[in-house]
Amino acid sequence: MDPVIILVEPQLGENIGMAARAMANFGVTDLRLVRPRDGWPSEKARNAASRADHVIGKTLKFETVEEAVADLDFVYATTARQRDMLKTVRHPVEAAQILRTTVNTGGKVGIMFGRERWGLNNDEVALANEILTLPVDPDFSSLNIAQAVLIICYEWRMSGSDREAALPFETPDVPRASKEDMVRLFDHFEEALDEVGFFRPPEKRQHMVQNLRTILQKGDWAEQEVRTLRGVVAALQRRHERSRQ
């Protein structure tokens, strides 16, 4: 059970579609509209949703906010400005955790978003359990609806899974080079550099070797990467041998 996203009197079909797409990006699919200005269904919305048809297709339209939230147990009102109400104000991270806990205990939850121009009115905010606001720059706080929906659905998704598991793909899982591999790489490098008289003067050799080993150590390389590097050194060495003959 994911949260229901409620857009109150959205004006532009494009914004409804972009909100639907933002929801779909993070696996949220229940969209409700209260008195969309240009009516519903909307071609502009479907186009802007760019293939989030599974969201657009089951979007519900309501005449009042009260009806739109009637079956929900816990609702957030999103707002960018402070209201003269004694309501708890939450950051998206905390809000997502509270919604997750409510859902996990059998509750049905929703998040209300207001009009493009001036958001939700105080009567609508008053219907919500708590207020949700975003940590925007106070000097540039106007987010469009789709972007507010995006961030909140992103936090919802994160609250549900450990982060790595939520990623579409992960760092390739390849065996790390062992210290033995690394020491072979060190020896190989140092042999090649001795051949070309790199470590001069001799009394500096130990310190130069320590530096080089520190540098090579930083790579935290995979086995196959260390093999590649040894191939590099070998290639440069073979050239010497060839050219010596």
Next chain:
Amino acid sequence: MDPVIILVEPQLGENIGMAARAMANFGVTDLRLVRPRDGWPSEKARNAASRADHVIGKTLKFETVEEAVADLDFVYATTARQRDMLKTVRHPVEAAQILRTTVNTGGKVGIMFGRERWGLNNDEVALANEILTLPVDPDFSSLNIAQAVLIICYEWRMSGSDREAALPFETPDVPRASKEDMVRLFDHFEEALDEVGFFRPPEKRQHMVQNLRTILQKGDWAEQEVRTLRGVVAALQRRHERSRQ
């Protein structure tokens, strides 16, 4: 010092403007464009930025990705699909923390975003230190550029509230190698390896170069360490020249 946002070959001015607005929402203001299709400056971008003129006004345009990242010390490549590279893949939360730590130790950081249609190519990804991807629904993973920028700038802003625990002692504070230093190291290595015919067969060269750059990238080396490595390559090269005579 906030991260630099780099858009590679953005097609639509609207997307550039929406990205600028998303940056401004979270206090990020340095935008760089590589070969924007419709040129720069762009009226469409300025309109879509809806008053994020402080971002649009100082946006820089570059001809190549290498130039766009030359002065940066640590760069993320954002991508929605897995690449055949042994690069570390980070979630936005971890990436923001890594960027914050780098900035706090004097590093200059950036985040690259690809084209609307097909993102960054592998050569561009190979230039980055690590890969950044978003925890989207694998069945609906296409985010537009502005929304990817929005979420990452949001996490950047959130990472600022974290405090680093005081350590008994710290990593020596030495200047990190810039991307320019790294690209010189890449070129130097590849030149030396071309001399010895390492990149065979020719059609494999590009992929071998990408692997080698990925390997060298992992060191996160200081300027002086990259100088040492170039000395290593030069020593091995000089030997060839001498022995060729």
